Amino acid sequence: MSFRFLPDDPVASIKLRPGQTVMVDPSARRGGSCLEVLEGVARVYCPCEETEGMTLAFLQEGDQVRTDRLCSEGICVEALTPLSFRSDAEPQEGVGFDSVNEWTLQLLRIRHLGNAELRLHALLALLVNRLGRRCGQWCDLPFRITHDRIGELIGSTRVTSTRLISKLRNSDQLDTPSGDNNLRLSAALIESAPVLG
The missing domain is CATH 2.60.120.10 (Jelly Rolls)
Structure with missing residues (x-):
């Protein structure tokens, strides 16, 4: 680092x-x-x-x-x-929650979902819902995230993350436009993610 x-x-x-x-x-x-x-x-x-x-x-x-x-x-x-x-x-006084604590709690909850595919699905939805925006049938995340980082976030290896991302890409649910730093995800994928409450 x-x-x-x-x-x-x-x-x-x-x-x-x-x-x-x-x-x-x-x-x-x-x-x-x-x-x-x-x-x-x-x-x-x-x-x-x-x-x-x-x-x-x-x-x-x-x-x-x-x-x-x-x-x-x-x-x-x-x-x-x-x-x-x-x-x-x-x-800020009286805000009711701390941004870091809220994120840490959500990321911890994702790590406890049943399998890596569910965890990735929930992670992508959390990132888009908090940091992204919907553009028609797609949702844009304003940055890309490495396979290593995804592995760290969902409690898997880079190899598993790569396999799961390839599966999403092959099913036209994830796109990484060339020359752009955005990550595009199918709105249907985001809407069908496990709800963490």
């Missing part, structure tokens, strides 16, 4: 290109501060060696990460699309 450290002093705007990552060191952050996504989509993950980059959440515009609630090892924020965020945001 390659990343740079987030500056210790609060910053009003930090921009990252897709694939770039910053690490947030909780020991350098003041209590009560938080990061807020201004534009784009980010993946938040644990950089601990034991967890091998475990995904905690995906965040989009308006979502926050409280820096006083981080693992002692910190977290990494990876840009999946062009990303802009601030590290000087005031935590």
